Amino acid sequence: MRDAPRSPIDPGDDHVPVPPATAPRRVDVWSVVRVVVCAFGLLSLAYWGYLTWPYPFPALFFIVGAPLFAAVVWYFFRSPHSPIETDVVGKTIVEVALVVAAGATWISLGHPAVGLVFVVVAAASGIVAARRETA
Template sequence: MASPPEDFRLTPNDALRFLLELFALFSLGLWGFSAWPLPWPGIGFGIGMPLAAAVLWGLFRSPKARFPLGIVGRVVVEVAVMGSAAAAWFAMDQPVVGALFAGVALVSGIINARAELARQAG
C-alpha cells in the first residue's frame, strides 16, 4: 500500500467535502425515488442517479481520478454533481435545504480550488 506524500495533510475542508459528496449522493437517490413512480422508473432513477454521479466523480474529480482533468474540468464536474444535488432539493420543494447545500458546497469548492491552485503553483 502506497503511503501519502509527505506534504499531504487532511484539512477540515477535506472532511466537509467528503460529507458534501455523501449528501449529494443521498440527495440524488432521494430525488430519484421520490420524483418518479415506483417501482419503475423510480428504482432506476433512485439507484442510477447517485451511481452515475459517483462514477463521474470517481473518474474525473476524485484525488485518484482515472482521467485527471485540469482545474477547469474539475470545477465543471464538481458543479455538475453538486449543482444537480442542490437542484434535486428544489425539485422536491425543499428550497431551504437546496440553497443551504448549494451555499456550503460553493464555499467549500472555492476553498478547495484555491488550495489546489496554490499546490500547483508552489
C-alpha cells in the same frame, strides 16, 4: 566493494528496499465538510429518485442510477486519483454541474432552502479544495 552484486543466498548486510514513509493525511474541518457534502449530494440524488418516480421500476433505476452516475462522473473527471487528466476548468465544470444537480433535486422536491444551503456550503468547500490542490 560494498555495492558489488551478490547472490541471493549470501548472508549478511542485504539492502532491502524500505518503502518511503507516508505522511498521515491531515484531517481538518474542511476535509470533513467536503466528505459530508459529497455524501449529502449522493443521498439527495437517491432521495429525489425515491420521491419523484413511481415504484418499483423507474424509482429503483433512479434511486441507484442517479447517485451512481454522479459518483462515476466525479471519479473520472474530478477525483484526485482520476484516470483521466483534466485541467482546472474541466474539474470546476464537472463539480459545479454535480452540485447544481444535487441542489436542483431539493428545489424540485419543494425545499428550495435546503438546496440553496447545500449549494452555498458545497461551493465554499469546493473553493477551499481547489485552492489546496493548486497551492
